Amino acid sequence: MYSYTEFDEAFVRERVAQFRAQVERRIDGSLTEDEFKPLRLMNGLYLQLHAYMLRVAVPYGTLNSRQMNQLAYIAETWDKGYGHFTTRQNIQYNWPLLKDVPDMLDALADVGMHAIQTSGNTIRNVTADHFAGAAADEIEDPRPYAELLRQWSTDHPEFQFLPRKFKIAVTGAPNDRAVVKAHDIGLEIVKNDAGETGFRVLVGGGLGRTPMIGKVIRDFLPKDDLLPYCEAIVSVYNLLGRRDNKYKARIKITVHENGLDEFKAQVEDRFALLRGQFGGADQQLLAEIKAQFARPDLPARDLSGFTTAYDNDPVFRAWVDTNVAEHAVDGYALLTISLKAHGETPGDATAEQMREMAALAAEYSSDELRISHEQNVILPHVAKSDLPAIHARLQQHGLATANIGLISDIIACPGMDYCALATARSIPVAQQIATRFDELKMEHDIGPLKIKISGCINACGHHHVGHIGILGLDRAGVENYQITLGGDGTEDAAIGTRTGPGFAYDQIVPAIETLVETYLDERESPDETFLDTYKRVGMAPFKAALYPAEEKSRAA
């Protein structure tokens, strides 16, 4: 994986020194709060409900054990001993003091990490498939391109004060695990008829108040054109995007209001103007970056230990069935460690858990870890024969929950418990759903089912693309939860449809139970997933089950 060059190192140190001075200038009054705000946001520092919040980038979700250990150290030294992994492959600390933040940034720089551009109206941390470089279905590892984009977008002088935030995601596999269709720019590595690889470029996707699926702006972009083409898109957006209304400022609205054809025409014009700016230095850098992402040496291993445990230990077997995915190399596996223990806060990890995961990565996974946008941690290169030992270690640290992709593997935004924007609680709802279905012992029978919860209309919990989406709103001072069904964040991306009127806080868990019971009644076989059943039978039976009184009154 990528390690900082001298240039990266010097850049990050200089940036920390600048921020240290900015904090001092805010305190002495030479910067107004209005002026300080975008500067702290560019360095990942938010002001939340109770305190500042520092959001640290994990570029394309990749970490080594030294970095994970440092995240644990920061949590213990300057926060309350834990961190929260987010839906954009970042980690957030919810309790830092302003005066400590420059020291925290220095501690990050010590291990080649930063919090640059994790917030503010700029190009945010570039995300990628969390299985990159290890998945069996991959055309090419997307992370070198994500790293190239990181370097290009970092401190880009034209794009630090855009109309609104700007998010880019890259996938190298046809099975989209990076939700590229819900990003401002989505990049899919594809092969054309001539057998060359390039990018399919999507633009104007996003969730939030106005969910939209990204539109194809270029079917096939030669790989060398990546930077000038992205620069053309953002440059056109910077002038064309609306600045009069925050809720209409994202590129999805710009594309929608101007039309894809007009937007594309302007982008192609700008691209022609910009192409000559990139004369090959970027490609040379890319080659150096690629070398660093070469897959580690994974020697053949004997499988008998794994097979014995799998055949004889039902707990181990259930865990393998849900949490292990197919690796590109025989005898190896992609192991997802669930941060969704039933009843705990989704995505939270204690310093002790971070250290244990770091130790396991060093010992068993070529020193590599990944953070997924579904708020779990992945060991990407694990020999199957080591899985029984790893499972035993994880059990000791409360990390062996076997629920990846199941009903309790919930994405939830921080909600009203932490966020100043939220209109309803989301974490307690996630905890109650997980606890309820754990009590019922139905989780494995129900099978793959993605529940996503947002505590306000801004949709940080990605509820639009949940198979079951839950949106918490404030209705005259009372929390009210709307349900959507049929959302999908994969290559078949779809926005969920609302079931009808919302539910009160104490009715939302029973409503989810009703939906699940309806699915179990309707499905043709245990192999038919919730989403497949919904696609086959539609909304009607779910609606009838959720709103029985209404159905009757209509019949009467």
Added chain:
Amino acid sequence: MPLDPASAPVADRVRDLNERYRHHGATAVLERALSDAQVGNIALVSSFGAESVVLLHMISVMDRTTPVLFIDTQMLFEETLQYQLDVSEKLGLTDVRSIRPDPEKIRELDRFGALHLSDPDACCDLRKTQTLASALAPFDAWITGRKRFQGGQRAALEFFENEGDIRIKVNPLAHWAKDDVRDYMINNRLPRHPLVSQGYPSIGCKPCTSKVAEGEDERAGRWRGKDKVECGIHFINGKPVRRVAEGTEGEATPQEETTMSVIVTDGGFAADDWNGELAAPEDTGAAAVLLPSDADPEVLRDRLDQLKLVAVDFPSFADGRGFTIARRLRLMGYTGRLRAKGHVIADQYAMARRVGFDEVEIDLDLATRQPEDQWLRRAEWKAHDYQSRLRA
């Protein structure tokens, strides 16, 4: 305890209340004031001015049915009227009462709306004081947003005040500092009055409110040049207060508007050496133009050779369009002098240079607040630049 606590003498109740809530904070005082029997029927009087949104937000959280009295003197800024509608809707306030002066009296005393020119006190009295007095008649108490830091007669403000033995005045924010107000607005993402960013930290009626310069008192823009500091709705010893009391400071001297500016280059600060005018982009004969941030740089394409200076306007440092405009002008082949003009901050100097600007023009206020050394710290803009590594 009397049977009807609100009927006890105002002075006694005020003394009790100040004693009881001495150690409470703003929100606690307000929350209790809304329900304390000794306070009685209460209304919030709000001007929907620069800082009003704080109390409005607190009320909306505690009890959004609390009556809110908004005195529309019919001399207010358009922006205030719109802001009143927007904020009331956003916060879900259910009982906002827009109160206007008696039309009969207006016809009689200020038929042409010019009374403020000849006798501002009489104008305030007619449009504000009398209007409020009749609106407050049914209430035992009212809430104001006055704060000690605002100085003058407000420096010794208590949470609860006796208003002429008639009514109680509640000042929940009495002990708040400027930063508390700002933090509260930021933390709760509250919408600001649109005139604040245009230099009006305190907002009253349009004819009698002017901008305030850096370093002046916040209320210096109210009745500027007149020996008047309050409109008269706040009483002392039963009489409306309008003048500076003897022995207190606060007389504001109007400052001349300045047009001086500073040019920043890698060498630091200098005076502007460009003596000509900056023309509008449509002026095809000009040697120097000022491009607004919403202009299309294409309009200059045919005469890039003849231009000696192009200045790009930055109405706000958060408006980043100027950076893209500069880069495009350079890509189009413009090689003359390129200037970023307006609200550009020291932290953006390297960005400005990297996209092709030669210099930055800022006003004296900004140059005072962010002195030369802060700009020189970013003068090494060629160092640590990812773009120069990628763009060869």
